[in-house]
Amino acid sequence: MAQEVNLNSLKDLEREVILQVLYRDQAVQNVEEERIRKLKTHLQHLRWKGAKSTNQDYREKSCARCQRALGLLLNRGAVCRGCSYRVCAQCRVFLRKTHAWKCTVCFEDRNVKIKSGQWFFEERAKKFPTEGKHRTAGAKLLQSYQKPSKISVVPPTPPPHSENQCGSQTGLQELGQFKGFNKSVENLFLSVTTHMKKLSKSQNDMTSDKHHLATGHRQSKGRSERRSQSDTAINVTTRKVSSPDILKSLNQEDSKHSPDPVSKQQDSSSNPAARPLFSGELRHGSLISINSTCTEMGNFDNANVTGEIEFAIRYCFKTHSLEICIKACKNLAYGEEKKKKCNPYIKIYLLPDRSSQGKRKTRVQKNTTDPIFQETLKLNISADTSIFLQAPVNQWQTNNWAQGNFKNQVVLLNFYDYRRGILSNIKLYDLLKAETCEDSVPHNNGELALRAKLVLPSGPRKLPEAQEGTDDQPPLNGQLCLVVLGAKNLPVRSDGTLNSFVKGCLTLPNQQKLRLKSPVLKKQACPQWKHSFVFSGVTTSQLRQSSLELTVWDQAIFGMNDRLLGGARLGSKEEPASGTDSCSPSKLQWQKVLSNPNLWTDMTLVLH
């Protein structure tokens, strides 16, 4: 009885299936708990209503429920067998078909016991006294399962860009989701890269799982479709559970999981079934998903990766869906080099996400290295809860069913502004090998050139446009001066231009934030703002514990949300993502700024 129940003994795919059931159960339980909570609140109110202050002599003289006075001869009241209080005739409820009665509270209590299932828990407690009352087997299983994912969440720093708001009622929430987005992306990706190797060990059992799955498939198409949908998610999680070292290292990065609304699609099993099935019932944490990505990536460590993919992307406001039109691939590497086999299909995810709604994939094209898909995959994303997203399009190859090998992690669309609702041109992207791809993630949003100087009191006086935060600071404090020179290689709009501006946010150790913003430079792909930011009233020691975030934005038209092109962070909370070594160029430069007051330091930041 005391045995620990968990899912560890199961195969990945089984675990996946079961996990899905557990999540559904969890939803049911949540509703049930809410209902029971309401019942109990109601009962509590009833109790309070009858409650008497302690200094009253309530024993004999008044009804314990309605507090009406009881007489000596008439209307004497009677003692409730449940609570032993004396109650008047009006406060009794007769049980069905009997002469037994209870006072209103005892009756309601009984009702609650019935309705909440309390009676059952009490009965059960006779046999299993230690059993927690409401925790279901499913809850326990889930908990044992989810432990690892706890780490995945915590954006270390507040959002650099709170100004940007859409006045909707979800604004707050949105803001929250926005927080730390960059960061979490980086972290997540970092974790992926770091742990890929470890994960790849599990390749073998995965293959066998595929086999298993395949068998099921032949037997019943319908069923296996449903199952296969979740196959991977399980892989994912499983791996996580089984590799404690991952946890450790994840802990080290103070990675925070931004509650990003965008769900990531993740489905993986190589499902040859004609069409992918989207139930949207999966609820996996994004880290899980990411890990899934990385697990799978582990499988093609040694594989060649070649080829290109053509696709287009747009956001459809009518259906609230992100549509990714996948045209074709060229020159793919063989999944199995020796046998010259290649049965490719494409899978897309949104990263990072929390409320995973799944992922999408195309049909499998058989025996070709130049597959033509011509499929449009749709991801449902609510326009007002998500601000931007990353959509790596993964291309996988399956050799054959029983032995599905994956290859070729692919293209990452960073911060794509899907809100514009324009179908982007079909573009050709090179397929990258997974690792390369990971590496490239933080690097593909352009570079920002700036000069920075710490002005201490002995130095030059204030620059003209000190804007905020100065007043209450003692005069000893200095200023941090920045000149944002310009940026290049930004992810431009489809017409090749941008209406860009820069936001700067200095977060002081007390979490106070100083925010500044540059003017908008219109229609330039490589804007040169040459704008200066001055953060006044800061000391060197404060700065050493502060972080500075610079984000580049594309101003939106027609009141839509500005698009984040990329950002970089300097200072104490600097991301490990910019390199696990603590000596990344930007960090060194930042230290240089701090340790050389009153001298300008030039630096180029890579935007993530």
Next chain:
Amino acid sequence: RLASAPYPQMASATDSRYGQKESSDQNFDYMFKILIIGNSSVGKTSFLFRYADDSFTPAFVSTVGIDFKVKTIYRNDKRIKLQIWDTAGQERYRTITTAYYRGAMGFILMYDITNEESFNAVQDWSTQIKTYSWDNAQVLLVGNKCDMEDERVVSSERGRQLADHLGFEFFEASAKDNINVKQTFERLVDVICEKMSESLDTADPAVTGAKQGPQLTDQQAPPHQDCAC
């Protein structure tokens, strides 16, 4: 009755359209959790799908671990939400499935009337219930696939005798032909309700609702469970 084609090994209605409602509907008076157990391929999943969705698929897919469906019924003037757990019959999932015994108020213990082995295993399943479930667990013994009269190897009489012996109520049913499916569940709900009233009205000193804790009340012997284990 229709002459049935050879009964498929086991049915598993498999569709992915689990009702969205299942989790959101709060409009019920109480919730019972029911577990269906029995050997692999006796028709547990089919039985559940017949009841919950009124669907039947002859294809056999063995259940992975556990699954459930939710159905709200109206019974004795109450809306009762049933969360019916379907378990894998296969031994390898036993640790998971038994974890669910403890949360179940009632059980449907199923065998296949065309499969002697599944019938012989009933005793073991009953023992499992005794071990892992609460003392007043309500159990219905169901001989499924009673549409396959031609291939019957377990007579109704044997089923009934065993049920009597174990203190369970007994039904023969067919998920395929929709025989006794609804009746089985409704009977189970009724006996759970009876047990509930009994539990509340006899051992009632705790009714003050002040605190609940392990009760010192007399533990009633379950009226019809005289399993010889």
